[in-house]
Amino acid sequence: DIQMTQSPSTLSASVGDRVVITCRASQSISTELAWYQQKPGKAPKLLIYRASTLEDGVPSRFSGSGSVTEFTLTISSLQPDDFATYYCQHYKRTFGQGTKVEI
Amino acid sequence: EVLLMESGGGLVQPGRSLRLSCTGSGFTLGDYDINWFRQAPGKGPEWVGFIRSKGHGETIEYAASVKGRFIFSRDDSKGVASLQMNSLKIEDTGVYYCSRPRSEYSGYDRYWGQGTLVTVSS
Numbered sequence: 447d448i449q450m451t452q453s454p455s456t457l458s459a460s461v462g463d464r465v466v467i468t469c470r471a472s473q474s475i476s477t478e479l480a481w482y483q484q485k486p487g488k489a490p491k492l493l494i495y496r497a498s499t500l501e502d503g504v505p506s507r508f509s510g511s512g513s514v515t516e517f518t519l520t521i522s523s524l525q526p527d528d529f530a531t532y533y534c535q536h537y538k539r540t541f542g543q544g545t546k547v548e549i
Numbered sequence: 550e551v552l553l554m555e556s557g558g559g560l561v562q563p564g565r566s567l568r569l570s571c572t573g574s575g576f577t578l579g580d581y582d583i584n585w586f587r588q589a590p591g592k593g594p595e596w597v598g599f600i601r602s603k604g605h606g607e608t609i610e611y612a613a614s615v616k617g618r619f620i621f622s623r624d625d626s627k628g629v630a631s632l633q634m635n636s637l638k639i640e641d642t643g644v645y646y647c648s649r650p651r652s653e654y655s656g657y658d659r660y661w662g663q664g665t666l667v668t669v670s671s
Contacts, residue, residue: 447613478656480657480658482594484594489646489648489661489662489663489664490594490658490661491661492651492657492658492659495651495655495657496657501651501657501659531593533593533594535594537656537657538584538596538599538656538658539596540596541593541594541595541596542593543593544593
């Protein structure tokens with residue numbers, strides 16, 4: 447099975463900061479990667495798919511990049527609504543362990 | 550509006566069975582793969598498996614942790630997908646979600662239910 451490893455596990459940031467989260471796959475997954483945002487008590491929300499395509503309705507401050515085994519999610523200017531946990535996911539399957547973005 | 554709603558969760562003893570349902574509205578469930586995930590308290594989402602649409606051959610895959618114990622099915626005429634969970638273990642405890650891809654030809658899940666809590670405890 448392909449394992450997904452995120453870093454960091456926790457990230458402390460302020461409103462307006464640029465935030466970068468990294469996801470590494472244990473073997474090549476091409477660009478078959480999604481990024482989700484999850485808030486407590488809610489289902490995950492799709493932000494990015496196919497590694498770099500922004501889902502409809504998601505603010506443009508979110509962007510994704512990478513391929514093969516190394517991927518990043520970037521939030522260009524952190525907003526109050528962005529404090530949440532972020533997960534990468536290999537297409538239809540395994541999630542990373544998550545990155546909590548906190549104040 | 551596309552909606553998914555899980556039901557059937559509850560408290561169950563180890564070794565017993567439970568059946569979850571996922572009801573879709575605002576779209577034709579038969580046109581889409583249905584995926585199942587779970588989330589243990591304080592943990593990240595875990596893939597449980599999926600049942601693909603008839604157009605995709607109704608292929609089924611299970612995570613290794615549930616293979617042989619869980620069974621997916623779907624009744625497209627009723628717009629319902631089901632998850633039969635047998636021989637439940639304490640580690641099966643969590644919120645169970647069903648989800649649907651953003652389009653018929655995508656594997657990326659835009660639509661999720663609100664989840665239903667399954668607690669396995671004696």
